[in-house]
Amino acid sequence: MPGTVADEERLDRAFAALADPVRRGIIARLSRGPATVNELAEPFDITLQAVSRHIAVLEQSGLVTRTRDAQRRPVHLDAAALEALTAWIDRYRLVHEQQFRRLDAVLKKAPQRNQGKEGIS
Numbered sequence: 001m002p003g004t005v006a007d008e009e010r011l012d013r014a015f016a017a018l019a020d021p022v023r024r025g026i027i028a029r030l031s032r033g034p035a036t037v038n039e040l041a042e043p044f045d046i047t048l049q050a051v052s053r054h055i056a057v058l059e060q061s062g063l064v065t066r067t068r069d070a071q072r073r074p075v076h077l078d079a080a081a082l083e084a085l086t087a088w089i090d091r092y093r094l095v096h097e098q099q100f101r102r103l104d105a106v107l108k109k110a111p112q113r114n115q116g117k118e119g120i121s
Contacts (some may be wrong), residue, residue: 010062014085017061022046023054030064030077040075 017023026040041051055075058064062081066073 010081011085011088013061014063014081017057017063018085020054020057022051023058026051026054026058026075027063027077027082030075034067034074034076036072036074 018027022044025043029035029040029043037048037051037055040055041048044051055064055066058075059066063078065076065078067076
């Protein structure tokens, strides 16, 4: 779980990287398996150079890695990095869910008040 300055900086870089819709699209594509820059560029109306820059941002954030496979340089999603983001979000989501459950319990115990205007004619 994040706690150190380095952890916080990694979170900042990852969330900043995911703020861009093209990079989110690249992550979505990589969730189905590794892909080359050309394959990642297909759905976008931008240059290969622009896609490469987006991939570089994702690499710097730790969300993706590149490997060499003969002439290919496939890009891979780092599932552990994505899981760290999910865990960070879940920590706060769970806190709020517990608060809502406690509020629900209090409201169920509270006396029901008559919402209508009975007896007025």
